[in-house]
Amino acid sequence: MNLTVEKNGSLILPPELISSIGFSSGDEVAIDISNGEVRLTRAPPILSSARTGGTLADSIARKNLQTGIQFIKGIGPKLAALLEKRDIRSVEDALYLMPLRYEDRRELIPVSRLSAGQSAVFSGKVISADVVTTKGGRRVFEALVSDDSGTITFKWFNANSTWMKRTWKVGRVGVFSGEVNQYGYQREVHHPDVEWLPEGADLKAVLAADPANFGRIVPVYPLTEGLHQKTMRRVMREVLNGFLDNVESVLPDNLLPVGFPPLKVALSQVHAPNQDAVLAELNEGSTLAHRALAFDEFFYWELGLALKKRNVALEDGIAFQVTHRYTKELAKLLPFELTAAQRRVLSEIKSDMMLPHPMNRLIQGDVGCGKTLVALMASLIAVENGYQVAIMAPTEILAEQHWHTIHGWCSQMGLKVVLITAGMKGKAKKETLERVADGTAQIVIGTHSVIQEKVEFARLGLGVIDEQHRFGVLQRGILRKKGINPDILVMTATPIPRTLAMTLFGDLSLSVIDELPPGRTKVETRMFYESRRSQVYDMIRAEVAQKRQVYIIYPLVEETEKSDLKAASQMAEHLEKDVFPTLRIGLLHGRMSPDDKETIMGSFKLNKLDILVSTTVIEVGIDVPNATLMVVEHAERFGLSQLHQLRGRVGRGSAGSRCILLTTGRMSEDADKRLKVIESTTDGFRIAEADLEIRGPGDFLGTRQAGMPDFRVANILRDGNILEQARQVAFDLLDNDPDFSAPGHAALREELLRRWGRRLELATIG
Ligand code: ADP
Ligand code: MG
Numbered sequence: 001m002n003l004t005v006e007k008n009g010s011l012i013l014p015p016e017l018i019s020s021i022g023f024s025s026g027d028e029v030a031i032d033i034s035n036g037e038v039r040l041t042r043a044p045p046i047l048s049s050a051r052t053g054g055t056l057a058d059s060i061a062r063k064n065l066q067t068g069i070q071f072i073k074g075i076g077p078k079l080a081a082l083l084e085k086r087d088i089r090s091v092e093d094a095l096y097l098m099p100l101r102y103e104d105r106r107e108l109i110p111v112s113r114l115s116a117g118q119s120a121v122f123s124g125k126v127i128s129a130d131v132v133t134t135k136g137g138r139r140v141f142e143a144l145v146s147d148d149s150g151t152i153t154f155k156w157f158n159a160n161s162t163w164m165k166r167t168w169k170v171g172r173v174g175v176f177s178g179e180v181n182q183y184g185y186q187r188e189v190h191h192p193d194v195e196w197l198p199e200g201a202d203l204k205a206v207l208a209a210d211p212a213n214f215g216r217i218v219p220v221y222p223l224t225e226g227l228h229q230k231t232m233r234r235v236m237r238e239v240l241n242g243f244l245d246n247v248e249s250v251l252p253d254n255l256l257p258v259g260f261p262p263l264k265v266a267l268s269q270v271h272a273p274n275q276d277a278v279l280a281e282l283n284e285g286s287t288l289a290h291r292a293l294a295f296d297e298f299f300y301w302e303l304g305l306a307l308k309k310r311n312v313a314l315e316d317g318i319a320f321q322v323t324h325r326y327t328k329e330l331a332k333l334l335p336f337e338l339t340a341a342q343r344r345v346l347s348e349i350k351s352d353m354m355l356p357h358p359m360n361r362l363i364q365g366d367v368g369c370g371k372t373l374v375a376l377m378a379s380l381i382a383v384e385n386g387y388q389v390a391i392m393a394p395t396e397i398l399a400e401q402h403w404h405t406i407h408g409w410c411s412q413m414g415l416k417v418v419l420i421t422a423g424m425k426g427k428a429k430k431e432t433l434e435r436v437a438d439g440t441a442q443i444v445i446g447t448h449s450v451i452q453e454k455v456e457f458a459r460l461g462l463g464v465i466d467e468q469h470r471f472g473v474l475q476r477g478i479l480r481k482k483g484i485n486p487d488i489l490v491m492t493a494t495p496i497p498r499t500l501a502m503t504l505f506g507d508l509s510l511s512v513i514d515e516l517p518p519g520r521t522k523v524e525t526r527m528f529y530e531s532r533r534s535q536v537y538d539m540i541r542a543e544v545a546q547k548r549q550v551y552i553i554y555p556l557v558e559e560t561e562k563s564d565l566k567a568a569s570q571m572a573e574h575l576e577k578d579v580f581p582t583l584r585i586g587l588l589h590g591r592m593s594p595d596d597k598e599t600i601m602g603s604f605k606l607n608k609l610d611i612l613v614s615t616t617v618i619e620v621g622i623d624v625p626n627a628t629l630m631v632v633e634h635a636e637r638f639g640l641s642q643l644h645q646l647r648g649r650v651g652r653g654s655a656g657s658r659c660i661l662l663t664t665g666r667m668s669e670d671a672d673k674r675l676k677v678i679e680s681t682t683d684g685f686r687i688a689e690a691d692l693e694i695r696g697p698g699d700f701l702g703t704r705q706a707g708m709p710d711f712r713v714a715n716i717l718r719d720g721n722i723l724e725q726a727r728q729v730a731f732d733l734l735d736n737d738p739d740f741s742a743p744g745h746a747a748l749r750e751e752l753l754r755r756w757g758r759r760l761e762l763a764t765i766g
Helices: 015-022 060-065 077-085 092-096 161-167 203-209 227-248 263-271 279-284 288-314 324-331 340-353 371-383 396-411 424-436 473-481 498-504 530-545 562-579 594-605 642-648 670-678 685-702 721-738 745-756
Strands: 029-034 037-042 101-104 119-133 139-146 151-158 174-184 186-190 193-196 217-220 360-365 390-391 417-420 442-448 460-467 488-491 509-513 523-529 551-553 585-588 613-614 627-632 656-661
Touching: 060 092, 060 227, 077 721, 092 227, 101 119, 101 279, 119 151, 119 161, 139 161, 174 371, 174 670, 193 340, 217 227, 227 263, 263 288, 288 360, 288 498, 288 721, 288 745, 324 371, 340 360, 340 371, 360 371, 371 396, 371 460, 371 488, 390 396, 396 417, 396 442, 417 424, 498 721, 523 530, 523 670, 530 551, 530 627, 530 656, 562 585, 562 613, 585 594, 627 642, 642 670, 642 685, 656 670, 670 685
Parallel strands: 151 186, 360 488, 360 509, 390 442, 390 460, 417 442, 460 488, 523 656, 551 613, 551 627, 585 613, 627 656
Antiparallel strands: 029 037, 101 217, 119 139, 119 174, 139 151, 174 186, 174 193
């Protein structure tokens, strides 16, 4: 065979050879050189939506959707690199890039009919364009644009005028869009979007020739620098035209809620809405197409959770016996009765613990509802059965606090409770670890230090995780592996909105303590501006005059931030010397030694201090019913949940309590919203909902480590009811067909494993 190599290094293949390997003219070919071989492959891979009889996971259609975006017609390396910045690497990535919003370009509106507040699309000719100086001395770039019917003004602030003049040439015709404002008689659009028409072109003809951009509702995509809306729409059009047929769904029609279009149709309508689509619904993401996509995402996630829950429920676990030996004894020691809610939740836990399968339960309850006690009761059941308990808290301070409470009760019953801290060294550490390993330590408390490799348990029977939302799903798994399928109890003091709980902890059983111990009073909350500080001081004096105690809280973002620490110490000094010379004032912060902290807290508890100036370390731990006033300095700097937790430190006795939020008045919109919420309600769940709304799911939970799945379309805030529907369908499906044996269900399991298998550690179920 004759192969010619040209001077420039090109290799020429004779036509017979090309046709004999099945290539034809126009094919794009990928070249791969390795192991001394040159390999030519057609790229993209075979574009055929025909099913080959294989399962969906390895079908050709599926592979086609994985085609690299660079192989799409008209996408070169430069554009591919830009798309990659928006995480678009494959055709599938592109299909799931949701438009940010939509623009109604079904009709161009005559300029004379543009009205204020309208977001409009219209065309016109540039009449004039230049920099003008306003009366206030500001330089603004202004353009006048008109069509046959009227004229409108465009304005740009801080624009590069040289560049602007070059583009905004008098006589140029374009299609513009933006929001119309009215100032006196003048209608203005600030920073309009523009698409220029070729010179001398006929508007109607141009519009008709470009159906992707005109005469319809067009999607507006998120971009990146250098990537234009028009380009993005072109990419999407190519992707839809070339690959939409490869989109297949294995979800049987009967599982899809009535009216929801199939996946393929939904994707197409989201990118290229129908002529009769409702703009507002598109922009809210509430069209049937959007909802169908959200359903599709939620469904597989919830199916995964259902499967996970079922798998755990089938595993062998410890069947504890409830002997009441220690639980009864503790009940006698307690100076109070358990609330009805505590008793209910405890009995739910007991039934779980008695089953020969591992417990996996989440306790939710507002601050101060008495979760610790419930967890301790559960721990005692494990101890009665000769098992060890591990209790994991998110911070050292909280771990210490648990140790105090639990050790306090348990030592009276002759039980051994140990605390593992990060700072523990040498002999003390070695000894503690030995006690854990030989089983003498019955209850082991600590931070994530408890799940470190070095810690070995003799017989771990129960793991308690406090404040789960700060830990990932991973820690739950590691803790589980410290024993042989121990029971797991997860507690959260930050109420988690239902939708979020379903997403994150959907594989757990849920118990809610929805009742506070009796005698707690509602805390009245008010915001005060700095200017009224002296009034706040008067309130403090009045409170102390009635023999009550006061907290003054300082924000401390990081416990190591010296400047904030200084602010708190200086304030304590200032209050002591200048403001309340006759009152007894103490200072508490995270950098004090544990002994000093304890001394101060102790004196405050014993009413030997009138005022406790503190950083957020008192967020957990202090329980002083006589403290009835809390003043929060720089309240705008705190998060909602944090404020709620702090406030929970007052209102613990029978006397009426108040919380004063001091602010400078200069604050962000979000801060303002936060303070209004905290002022208006003490309901932890409502506060959590608001917090979630203001911050979004990622921030609410402290980002990824918290284990939020990356949904591409679905949004748990917006699509809460779809989530509920999807969960119902998924759980029902598994109830009726636990091993996916019904026709078509095997494919569902495969799809589930493909999407979330690794994430949910489901891969092993085969
Ligand atoms: P949580 O952890 O849910 O925020 P804790 O378990 O710390 O709440 O309980 C808060 C306070 O309420 C503690 O001082 C605890 O001793 C007390 N407490 C718990 N249960 C009851 C009850 N049934 N009656 C009265 N006080 C209770
Ligand atoms: Mg607690």
